[in-house]
Amino acid sequence: MSPHMCPPCVRSIHDSPLGELKLGCGWLPDAWRESDDISYAIREICRTDTGGLFNYSTPLGLPALREQLLKRLTQIRVATSLDRILTTQGASHAQDLLIRTLLKAGDTVVVETPGYGNLYRQLAHHGVTLLEVPRTRGGPDIPALEALLQRHHPTCLFINSLYHNPTGTSLCRAVAERLIELARREDFLIIEEDVYGDLQHASCTRLSALPHDDRVIYVSSFSKTLSSALRVGYLSASTALIARLAHLKTLTGIGTSRFAEAVVATLLANGTYRKWVQRLRKRLGTQMTATLQVLEDEEWQVFAVPAGGMFLWARPAVADRSRLQAYARKFGVLLSPGALFNPTGESSEWLRINVAYADDQRALALFRALGPTRSTSTILKTTSV
Missing domain, CATH: 3.90.1150.10 (Aspartate Aminotransferase, domain 1)
Incomplete structure (x- = not known):
């Protein structure tokens, strides 16, 4: 194909x-937008971290931000650790790093349809073959996915679990558990994008919060909820994969913005972001x-x-x-x-x-x-x- x-x-x-x-x-x-909160955070870091603002961030990202991200991921039951978290310039940057690291031209992946158009274009740019699985009200159509898996051997499945773009639907527990079973059986990875997950009102099902033996890679960002101008995203994966991604991140862009990450870290630490959401x-x-x-x-x-x-x-x-x-x-x-x-x-x-x-x-x-x-x-x- x-x-x-x-x-x-x-x-x-x-x-x-x-x-x-x-x-x-x-x-x-x-x-x-509530710009006063961001303005306060900017003034605060300019007052307390003047020397650090002129330096690159570390390869994995600003330690203060990663510590806050660890707390957030723990709260939503995503089991991780500091050495399993990498900051990025938004979710699209995280997806690009994953595509470059995990895939090559001619590889096959499964994507939801309807789904995020920019992801399709990123994958096509790298010569990756896309297999479409319909999005239902509870997640990917499992019978359709199983039929694809019988004929193909995809490397990855890309999924938007919560408040799906564009349908607004969220993953149900039964579908989530079946997806992980299939990933284990058919030996593929799942890239779970959760950029709208902070908008949840109640308990939701995330693949990353279920036992998955490092089959699931979690991707998120503050661009949709806080500010797209700050370009702060992150992902959580196995330590081995994080090391490869950090190397590529440094090779292609030196690093992420220490200043932008410090702003987000401040908003997370002082509770402003939680109240805003x-x-x-x-x-x-x-x-x-x-x-x-x-x-x-x-x-x-x-x-x-x-x-x-x-x-x-x-x-x-x-x-x-x-x-x-x-x-x-x-x-x-x-x-x-x-x-x-x-x-x-x-x-x-x-x-x-x-x-x-x-x-x-x-x-x-x-x-x-x-x-x-x-x-x-x-x-x-x-x-x-």
């Missing part, structure tokens, strides 16, 4: 026109409930009702992509269509909706416009929203 080559995005959501509502983006609105969960929960109600009123189909997080995977009652794009342009809304979350770029009527943006009048107008009782002539006469 030849690699699935992911087509480049024709229009990047990062480069959209000023003022356009990014309804399908993967980050929080600027108005939701608690407020964020509550706010997103309110938005999720309200958005689900609006979509139900307008008879949109929702793939699943998430237990938390920021994403909904939905499609309008009127399945007409040309109308959808026309209305999106009309109301100044930038969409993230299903094609972005498919390894082959196959068109789809499904959309990723970020609920943090869904109470904007432009989004509400779009939801109403694509309800089953709306007429094209009525909507197109709308001059303001």
